[in-house]
Amino acid sequence: MRRNSSLISQDADVFEDTSVSRVQVYVRIRPIVQGDVTSITRKGAVSVEATDLTQVRVADGKKEKIFQFDQVLPPEASNAEVYQVVGKPLVEASMTGLNSILMAYGQTGAGKTHTLMASADGLTTSVVSHIFALIGKDAAHSYAVTCSYLQIYQERVYDLLASEKSGTEVFLREHPKKGVYVENLSEYSVKSPEEIVRLLKSGKRRLAVAETKMNRQSSRLLPAEEVTSLATVSDKNSWGKDQTLFFSFSCDLAGSERVKKTKAAGERLQEAQSINSSLLELGNVIQALAEGTRRHIPYRNSVLTRLLQDGLDGNSKTSLIVCVSPSFRDVNETLCSLKFGLRAMKIHNVAQVNVNEVSRIFKKRK
Ligand code: ADP
C-alpha cells in the first residue's frame, strides 16, 4: 500500500467550498489493537486501496470489495490530521453562517469516542477551539458561544450538563417558528475552548454515573446513540443570520449480528431492538433523502431524526465519519457501516448545489 505523504488529497479544494452540496462521507480505520483478528501477515480486513485515499478495501478471507468515499483516513492518521480533513471545512462553514453537523457512526469499539471526544484533541474540542480562534481575530463583532451536551438513550433525552450527577431527563418540543428544540436543556455560555473542555468532561462524568445507575456499563455491548455536543454561536451583525450551530454526535451501529453476538435476552433484547429501530429511522430518513423524489421524509419517527431534521435538509454542511475496525471478526459490521456511509453519500440538496461544485465532483468521480 502506498499513500500520499499528506493526508489531504489532491482534491482538497473541494472542501474549501462551503456551499451546501451533499453529505461528505469519510471512513476512518482504527489501528489494530489487542484482540483484533488479523491475517498471518498481520494485515487487517480493511485497508486503504488507492493512493488518492478515496478507496477502502474490505477482505473477508474469501472475497474482496472496494468502496469509494470522499476520503479514507488510514489507521496511522492522528486526530490532528483528521481535524484538517474533516473538521476544518466545518469550521469554515460555521463562519459563513451555515450550521455544521459532524456525525460519527460505527460499531462499538470502532473509534467514535476517540475521534470526537478525546480530551486533548478530539474533533469536537478542536472545532470549537478553532471557532474561538477565528472569533478572536474578528474585533469588529461580538459573539456569544453556548454549549450543551445530551444523550439519547432508548428514545429518551438526558441533559448531561444538568446539576444532577447523573443527568436529567428533558423533552423535545416543537415551536411553530423555532422548530424542534429541547425544553429546559442546560445551555452554558462559554468564553474559551478550555471552558468547553471542562463542560464536556463533567458531562462525560454524568454519562458514566448514569450508565452505572442504569446498569448500562455491564451491557457495554449494547449500542447507544449519543448526541455528544451542541454549540451555538451567535452574532446578529456579520453573518446575516443570528445563530449558527455546531452539532456533533456519535451513533452506535446496531444490527441483528450484534444482538446475536451478545446473546441478548429478555429486557436486554428489547433494549437492543428499541435502539435498533431508532437507528433504522435514521437510515430511513437518509434513504428517503437520497432518493430525492419522496415528498414525505420520515423525520418524526425518532428523537434522533427530529433533532437532526434542520441539519439534514436545511442550510447545513454535514459530514459523516464512518469508523471501522480492521479486525476480521468485525467484517460484517464493517460492511454494514460502509453501506450506511454509501447511502449517506447520496444525500443531495439539489437547490443549493452550484455548478462549480457539481463539475468538480464529477471530475473527481471519473
Ligand atoms: P467507540 O466509541 O466507537 O465505541 P472508542 O473510541 O471507545 O470506540 O475506541 C475503542 C478503543 O480503541 C479505545 O481504547 C480507543 O482508545 C482505541 N482507539 C480507537 N481509535 C483509535 C485511534 N485512531 N488511535 C488509537 N487508539 C484508538
Ligand code: MG
Ligand atoms: Mg464510544
